[in-house]
Amino acid sequence: MSATGTPITNAIRRLRFEHGEMTQQALADACGITRQTVIALEGGKYAPSLELAFRIARTFGAGLEDVFQWKE
Amino acid sequence: MSATGTPITNAIRRLRFEHGEMTQQALADACGITRQTVIALEGGKYAPSLELAFRIARTFGAGLEDVFQWKE
DNA sequence: TCGGAATGTAAGCTACACATGACATTGTGT
DNA sequence: ACACAATGTCATGTGTAGCTTACATTCCGA
Numbered sequence: 001m002s003a004t005g006t007p008i009t010n011a012i013r014r015l016r017f018e019h020g021e022m023t024q025q026a027l028a029d030a031c032g033i034t035r036q037t038v039i040a041l042e043g044g045k046y047a048p049s050l051e052l053a054f055r056i057a058r059t060f061g062a063g064l065e066d067v068f069q070w071k072e
Numbered sequence: 073m074s075a076t077g078t079p080i081t082n083a084i085r086r087l088r089f090e091h092g093e094m095t096q097q098a099l100a101d102a103c104g105i106t107r108q109t110v111i112a113l114e115g116g117k118y119a120p121s122l123e124l125a126f127r128i129a130r131t132f133g134a135g136l137e138d139v140f141q142w143k144e
Numbered sequence: 145t146c147g148g149a150a151t152g153t154a155a156g157c158t159a160c161a162c163a164t165g166a167c168a169t170t171g172t173g174t
Numbered sequence: 175a176c177a178c179a180a181t182g183t184c185a186t187g188t189g190t191a192g193c194t195t196a197c198a199t200t201c202c203g204a
Contacts, residue, residue, distance in 0.1 A: 024182095
């Protein structure tokens with residue numbers, strides 16, 4: 001795993017567990033995306049669009065930079 | 073103008089002026105993008121990728137949410 | 145008055161974010 | 175032992191972010 005093809009990492013998986021027993025499907029529904037996308041994001045396959053990043057952060061009640069990190 | 077096709081707005085143009093006489097070309101060079109992209113972003117044509125959003129924010133020495141706003 | 149710097153518009157192209165659907169695996173409860 | 179929920183893989187398709195090239199406009203200094 002950890003086949004990162006993007007210089008952006010995220011704390012989605014950790015936040016998901018910290019937010020009760022939130023499943024990938026539950027997060028996907030809350031953000032209006034598919035479970036496939038959640039899997040890809042958690043697996044670091046690619047970085048989300050800025051819009052989706054906002055929706056994910058808001059779902060966790062967090063700021064953008066609490067969820068996504070930019071490793072220059 | 074203001075033909076927004078995205079629910080995300082930005083303060084790029086304002087920040088550019090607030091950062092000395094920073095031209096679109098200077099910002100583009102600093103972010104590693106083209107002037108066309110700066111024009112499109114300022115014109116609200118589309119939202120940048122998360123990675124580009126980070127580079128722009130960092131160029132201005134600001135946080136992501138200081139530059140980009142998410143209007144649900 | 146002419147040249148260059150800054151801004152804007154438009155067409156066509158490529159890369160990738162995200163979707164859909166089908167299937168494999170693992171863990172848990174009954 | 176079997177159903178089911180949760181996670182993951184693979185394949186394929188579409189929309190759009192961002193690029194390139196080219197041209198038009200406005201403004202300012204020599």
